[in-house]
Amino acid sequence: MARINRQVTLAARPVGRPKESDFALVESPIPELEEGQFLIRTIYLSVDPYMRGRMNDRKSYAEPVKLGEVMVGEAVGKVEASKHPKFEVGDIVAGRIGWQEYCVTDGTEIRKVRTGGQPISTALGVLGMPGLTAYFGLLDIANPQPGETVVISGAAGAVGSTVGQIAKIKGCRVIGIAGSDEKVAYLIDELGFDAAFNYKTTDDYIKKLAELCPDGIDVYFDNVGGPLTDAVFPLINVNARVAVCGQIALYNSTELEQGPRLLWKLIEKQARMEGFLVFQFVDRFREAMADLAKWVDEGKIKYRERIDDGLENAPKIFLGLFDGVNTGKQLVRVSQE
Amino acid sequence: MARINRQVTLAARPVGRPKESDFALVESPIPELEEGQFLIRTIYLSVDPYMRGRMNDRKSYAEPVKLGEVMVGEAVGKVEASKHPKFEVGDIVAGRIGWQEYCVTDGTEIRKVRTGGQPISTALGVLGMPGLTAYFGLLDIANPQPGETVVISGAAGAVGSTVGQIAKIKGCRVIGIAGSDEKVAYLIDELGFDAAFNYKTTDDYIKKLAELCPDGIDVYFDNVGGPLTDAVFPLINVNARVAVCGQIALYNSTELEQGPRLLWKLIEKQARMEGFLVFQFVDRFREAMADLAKWVDEGKIKYRERIDDGLENAPKIFLGLFDGVNTGKQLVRVSQE
Numbered sequence: 001m002a003r004i005n006r007q008v009t010l011a012a013r014p015v016g017r018p019k020e021s022d023f024a025l026v027e028s029p030i031p032e033l034e035e036g037q038f039l040i041r042t043i044y045l046s047v048d049p050y051m052r053g054r055m056n057d058r059k060s061y062a063e064p065v066k067l068g069e070v071m072v073g074e075a076v077g078k079v080e081a082s083k084h085p086k087f088e089v090g091d092i093v094a095g096r097i098g099w100q101e102y103c104v105t106d107g108t109e110i111r112k113v114r115t116g117g118q119p120i121s122t123a124l125g126v127l128g129m130p131g132l133t134a135y136f137g138l139l140d141i142a143n144p145q146p147g148e149t150v151v152i153s154g155a156a157g158a159v160g161s162t163v164g165q166i167a168k169i170k171g172c173r174v175i176g177i178a179g180s181d182e183k184v185a186y187l188i189d190e191l192g193f194d195a196a197f198n199y200k201t202t203d204d205y206i207k208k209l210a211e212l213c214p215d216g217i218d219v220y221f222d223n224v225g226g227p228l229t230d231a232v233f234p235l236i237n238v239n240a241r242v243a244v245c246g247q248i249a250l251y252n253s254t255e256l257e258q259g260p261r262l263l264w265k266l267i268e269k270q271a272r273m274e275g276f277l278v279f280q281f282v283d284r285f286r287e288a289m290a291d292l293a294k295w296v297d298e299g300k301i302k303y304r305e306r307i308d309d310g311l312e313n314a315p316k317i318f319l320g321l322f323d324g325v326n327t328g329k330q331l332v333r334v335s336q337e
Numbered sequence: 338m339a340r341i342n343r344q345v346t347l348a349a350r351p352v353g354r355p356k357e358s359d360f361a362l363v364e365s366p367i368p369e370l371e372e373g374q375f376l377i378r379t380i381y382l383s384v385d386p387y388m389r390g391r392m393n394d395r396k397s398y399a400e401p402v403k404l405g406e407v408m409v410g411e412a413v414g415k416v417e418a419s420k421h422p423k424f425e426v427g428d429i430v431a432g433r434i435g436w437q438e439y440c441v442t443d444g445t446e447i448r449k450v451r452t453g454g455q456p457i458s459t460a461l462g463v464l465g466m467p468g469l470t471a472y473f474g475l476l477d478i479a480n481p482q483p484g485e486t487v488v489i490s491g492a493a494g495a496v497g498s499t500v501g502q503i504a505k506i507k508g509c510r511v512i513g514i515a516g517s518d519e520k521v522a523y524l525i526d527e528l529g530f531d532a533a534f535n536y537k538t539t540d541d542y543i544k545k546l547a548e549l550c551p552d553g554i555d556v557y558f559d560n561v562g563g564p565l566t567d568a569v570f571p572l573i574n575v576n577a578r579v580a581v582c583g584q585i586a587l588y589n590s591t592e593l594e595q596g597p598r599l600l601w602k603l604i605e606k607q608a609r610m611e612g613f614l615v616f617q618f619v620d621r622f623r624e625a626m627a628d629l630a631k632w633v634d635e636g637k638i639k640y641r642e643r644i645d646d647g648l649e650n651a652p653k654i655f656l657g658l659f660d661g662v663n664t665g666k667q668l669v670r671v672s673q674e
Contacts, residue, residue, distance in 0.1 A: 060605050061575075061604075061605050225598065225600055226598070229600065244600050244603045244604050245604070246604070247600055247601045256597045256598070257597070257598045258596065258598065259595060259596070259597075259598045260593045260596075261562065261563070261587060261594045261595065261596045263566065263610070264562070264584045266581045266610060266611065267398075267581050267584065267612035267613065267614065268612070271612055272611040272612075273600070273610045274603065274607075274610075275600070275601075275603025275605070275606065275608055275609075277607055280607055
């Protein structure tokens with residue numbers, strides 16, 4: 001009487017931009033629960049740019065997904081059966097569930113979800129890893145001061161949109177870089193950014209940034225890398241801080257890309273660039289989550305989610321991240337709440 | 338009865354590598370002292386890679402030298418006449434004297450020299466700006482811990498050789514990169530570096546660094562930039578720190594040089610790169626100088642000076658820095674002590 005699980009596995013190592021054929025949809029029976037295990041039904045699956053790195057056959061900060069293995073990923077789900085002392089049927093949980101309809105787990109890297117009055121999907125967005133990434137990357141790595149100018153690339157994404165709003169809470173002038181006029185309008189009109197521009201319709205990034213940042217750039221929160229980042233460097237101020245969060249412009253590169261050598265600028269401006277992973281701050285997640293929840297409740301942080309349906313569509317939805325189709329957090333609905 | 342001063346001025350803005358003809362040797366009368374001024378006879382003149390930046394028509398962290406102006410530079414000299422309440426005839430002083438035999442000054446950016454038992458020339462080297470640069474760049478920017486691996490480019494220069502010895506005092510494994518076999522031998526045999534290599538006779542920098550740094554690289558102190566720095570990046574450890582002190586490989590570039598994009602590595606390794614200028618730490622020079630003087634007196638920091646004669650040779654001696662002719666501090670003797 002084993003029920004059938006549907007899973008998306010890694011079928012081939014992509015070269016450059018992944019194709020849908022690099023993934024496979026497979027079926028397998030759900031194993032019987034052993035003592036200490038429980039069964040999660042996946043509701044929302046998160047797709048994130050970092051997953052591109054997991055598809056390579058090369059250890060980065062985490063192990064790659066093996067060929068034939070279920071794709072890694074955070075999801076939110078509901079406990080449907082339990083032989084675990086701490087998780088009960090009906091609990092809403094989040095964590096490393098993977099791209100699958102059901103997950104049997106002993107609870108490793110799974111947590112109960114508390115999103116207060118917010119939808120459970122926010123456990124994958126503004127009240128999950130993207131929110132925490134924004135929080136620590138901005139406040140700890142970049143440490144912006146009132147009146148400083150903060151520039152954000154990938155500003156309309158799940159992380160970038162939260163970074164900008166936290167920077168506004170901290171009294172900064174906030175400039176967003178995004179990939180459509182609609183996103184630019186969203187940043188300015190709905191999220192309260194001071195300015196933003198559409199890089200896809202802008203020829204001279206440096207000129208545009210110089211217009212929008214008359215006092216130079218004190219903080220740059222980089223989700224993108226490549227030519228946008230090159231354009232920020234000439235405008236940084238003394239003591240500038242660059243928080244390097246993502247480099248989505250480069251994730252599908254098949255060779256080591258070249259760009260202008262910029263280190264001299266760090267000397268001239270006594271500036272700092274620092275890469276980070278949200279997991280560095282795991283001991284302080286509780287503190288950050290309390291702040292984020294408060295700001296969301298107060299309406300100081302707004303968020304958007306784009307929810308597309310169907311586990312079988314997860315590869316296509318994931319690939320959309322590289323086209324920038326999403327404003328805010330991109331999710332896949334695997335089953336109904 | 339005005340005495341004649343000889344000065345080296347900037348005659349032309351260099352394109353790429355400077356030529357001797359970009360400088361001019363001029364003579365002018367030494368002005369009479371006014372109240373509050375004193376006259377310095379230059380003894381040793383420092384030439385440093387940073388001066389290349391001052392020859393460009395572009396503000397960097399400091400104003401450029403104007404065409405026809407005396408070249409900027411630190412020197413040590415002796416007070417020969419004084420109408421200043423705090424400086425007396427016979428005082429040994431150092432500071433922004435410039436490339437000239439005599440300097441009339443009101444004392445701005447001039448300090449009395451105290452080098453204890455060491456030669457007065459050390460006020461331009463291990464007990465001067467290069468020593469302070471090494472001290473703060475290593476200890477404050479990079480903050481090495483016992484047992485960590487520290488790699489230094491330009492390791493046999495005035496700054497690099499001091500950095501390496503301070504890192505040894507702090508219990509680190511120290512690897513130097515230098516430009517001749519003689520320098521490599523000096524670093525290992527005389528200064529106690531754990532290893533070093535001659536980049537001019539090494540084809541594969543990454544392979545060589547991997548051999549010499551079996552536990553990866555925790556700290557990189559960069560005086561050089563360019564391909565050497567590119568080779569360090571693949572080997573950095575989690576939480577690596579890169580102190581960006583100089584980029585001599587690029588100072589004579591006529592266009593913005595290209596290199597591999599490396600920011601992703603900062604994320605993967607949660608690593609930090611920080612540029613600095615010694616002047617950031619001016620409030621703590623006294624503390625640092627006490628440490629440096631103690632270490633020199635105890636023989637824990639050794640130093641070399643290369644002294645070439647003649648103000649008229651200063652341009653040629655300066656240009657030698659870009660060929661790496663000097664081991665340790667390069668000085669020009671302008672007059673006898």
